[in-house]
Amino acid sequence: MEMTEDTLYGRVCSKMVEAGLITKEQLAAAEEHSAKTGKRLKDIIPGIALITSEDMGRFLEEKLDVPRVDLESYSPEPEAIRALSGDVARENGILPLFEIEGILTVVLADALDVFELDALSRQVGWSLEPALSADGNVQETIEACYSDSEGGAEQPSAEEAAEGDEEEAVPLNDELEPLPDLEDLPNVEVVTDGMNGIELDKLAVADDETVKGLIGQIVNEAASRGATSIHIEPRRDLFHLFFRIDGELSEVASAAAALQTRLVSRLMRMARLEGSADQGVRNGGLSLIVDERERAVSISVCATSTGPRVVIGLESLVREPIELARLGFVPEDLTKLQLMLDLPTGFILIAGPLASGKTTTLFSCLASLASSGKSVFAVTERMECAHEAINQIVVGSDPSYRFSSILRSLARQDCDVLGVDEIRDLEVAGLAAKAAKSDMLTLATTLARDATAAPSGLIWMGLEPVSLAQVLSGVIAQVPVRLICEDCKVEDKSEVALKAMEALGGPMPYTGAGCAKCDGTGYKGSAMLYELLVAGDKLRTAVSLDKPEGEIRELAKESGMTSMRLAGLRRVAEGLTSVAEVRRVTRLGGA
Ligand SMILES: [Zn+2]
Structure with a gap:
């Protein structure tokens, strides 16, 4: 130690x-x-x-x-x-x-x-x-x-x-309220002219407009640094501002705890979140026009004993889909994925933790299908990705009703391919599986740690194992991994690292020592680790019998799945990332 x-x-x-x-x-x-x-x-x-x-x-x-x-x-x-x-x-x-x-x-x-x-x-x-x-x-x-x-x-x-709550089931992620339609989001225009550096101390004397400007500036700065989320976290005497960049939180600024209230209450008013920041969890969204550039962000306020903790998600920025071949799959997995996508029917799950880029992968697949002459629909909670050949339908504030009615009407729209982002409850899970059964190739994102956890996650929501097994064609799971900073790359002679590489014949692992270029973290930039599970008959039978994840993982490996952990260690062997980083993002013992 x-x-x-x-x-x-x-x-x-x-x-x-x-x-x-x-x-x-x-x-x-x-x-x-x-x-x-x-x-x-x-x-x-x-x-x-x-x-x-x-x-x-x-x-x-x-x-x-x-x-x-x-x-x-x-x-x-x-x-x-x-x-x-x-x-x-x-x-x-x-x-x-x-x-x-x-x-x-x-x-x-x-x-x-x-x-x-x-x-x-x-x-x-x-x-x-x-x-x-x-x-x-x-x-x-x-x-x-x-x-x-x-x-x-x-x-x-x-x-x-x-509390004597009558509700029987707590669906996975029920606590994550979906965002309203982008068009329904409150619009707020912000001008940040003449502001330099994020100075939270300004909150001490700021009028409303300055606080608004500061929020716009924080969002702009985070987006320009490639952050996926902004965290405002109260601690003892100070509150801290963090940006999550390449999967890691880095502190940007801090100020006296007493000043946080002004920032949070202004933000809540901008997002039209009602109630007090000191109680429970409040989620919403905001369409922020910062210096004439529109950014849709999600906002989550959670009361903690030290004060409200706020996370502003920047994932919802509308973007162009990335070409399938550029996502980072190894050639053999890309071929397998292409074969799954070529099938006229089936159910493909795209799994990963929060902010892992599942939606990007979904839209890359959909874009590839749309360009091959299929009629492609995407049902999403917010405007995610711009592609002219994908018919994107954004569900409204009553998602269960809207999701279901949209999915039902798609049959009459002669839909070949359906993308769902994301499965959060049983109703949507059921409808997606049904769509797959009724001859639409269906792709859906879902929150899960890895490929084998995804089917059991849906079954846990209440989806019948048999109806999932009937249609499941495969699972893509992904997690972002940070890349070693080229400026401070050193050999990693730690026992843990050397031992981990034994499985690959013992190539020298590297790590980042930390330098000024990488803010001392040793990492710069990120790449995606994938695992691709192709569901064969044996695996489908195991899913239909709701077999434990471990058993499904064994079958997946038998059928040739390269685990994210092994994929990660291969990246280590290439000198791109470190053993510690792979251990951080993948499940232990998953190799
Ligand atoms: Zn460095």
């Missing part, structure tokens, strides 16, 4: 040393003892450094800005609960709270567990971020959340059950 700043363990330890809570020598002794005896650091460090869990909690809160969450008023997201098994949660005393783009925030029952989080992250395949509880009832809440979810996948979460 190294005390580098880029691991949570490294961050905690260097701050502890800085604060005089432990010396470097004590830490080294603790690590050595742990390596020798297999004892956990959380059991060794308090003995050596005389720290209690309470001290550690205070330290984490004050020095590392680890937030405290009031579990009485904040209920964990059902999706987060599903991300970890009840056994893992109980055994490690962690309560999953929410997942944002591959990072799972967990509340620690014992603050000293922070030492184990990195190891646990690797074990569960999620990047875990710590949070603390404001009132210490974590174990109870873990019990409550998991006893419910283990009672049956369709059970509502603990909080919802407690």
Whole structure:
């Protein structure tokens, strides 16, 4: 274990040393003892450094800005609960709270567990971020959340059950309200003339117009730097502005926490989001015209114990489809995909985590089909992509009704190919499968970590395994991976990296050391990792019997699927990305 700043363990330890809570020598002794005896650091460090869990909690809160969450008023997201098994949660005393783009925030029952989080992250395949509880009832809440979810996948979460909610099923992503039609989005014009650099301090004296200008400037700056989302995050005394670029968050600016309210309330008013930013989650969108350029953005405001956390999504910018051959598939997978697309019918799922470019892949496929003389329709939640030969229908604010009525009418439109972006609930899943059955080649995006998780995700929503298996022709799964910065590329001699490359005959792995050109991250630019599952008879039978994911994965590998992990390691062998990056974005043990 190294005390580098880029691991949570490294961050905690260097701050502890800085604060005089432990010396470097004590830490080294603790690590050595742990390596020798297999004892956990959380059991060794308090003995050596005389720290209690309470001290550690205070330290984490004050020095590392680890937030405290009031579990009485904040209920964990059902999706987060599903991300970890009840056994893992109980055994490690962690309560999953929410997942944002591959990072799972967990509340620690014992603050000293922070030492184990990195190891646990690797074990569960999620990047875990710590949070603390404001009132210490974590174990109870873990019990409550998991006893419910283990009672049956369709059970509502603990909080919802407690409220006596009549609704039986909580569909996957139900909490992600779809965006309204682009035309229905509030339009706001912003002029940012004469503004240089993002100065959040301006909020202290700003009038309404200046705040609006600042928002426009933040969005413009993020878009021009190629960011996919903007995060406004309250911490203890400051609030921070992050851009997600190439899949990673990087801090852009920060200002006094008190100033955040002006920014958030202005943003909420612009997006016509009602209610208070201090309660629950609010989602909406905004068509922002910044210096005469239109940008459609999604806005999500989530109340946390330190204040409202805002994510502005820039993914919804309208763009031209990319040629299929330029997406980054290896030639053999491209051929397989082309064969699937050439079939007159079938159901192809395009899976990936949030902001993984699923829609781009969908439209590349649709554009290729449209240019081969087929009548192509796309049903989407917002205007996604501009292509003259794709008939794009944007669903309105009542998506279940509009989706279903549109899909029904398509049969009369003599539609050959249907694209759906994205399957969020059972009704849309059912209609898409039905469209596929009625001789339309159907492609649909869905949120899933990898190719084998996608079919079970739909079955979890309530889709009959048999009706999925009848039509399923394949799954494309994708995840973005950062590329090593060419200016600070070095050989990666770490044991983990060398060991990972053994499977490929041991080529030298590389990594980025971090330099000024890459803001010290070691990475610059990104590429997509894919895995392509072609559903043969055996696999379809397994899906129809709702077999566990592991079994489906085995069958997929037998049928020649190259896992994203292996595809990633091949990129490592080419010197394009690092082992650590591949481990970060792919499921462990998936090779
Ligand atoms: Zn660099």
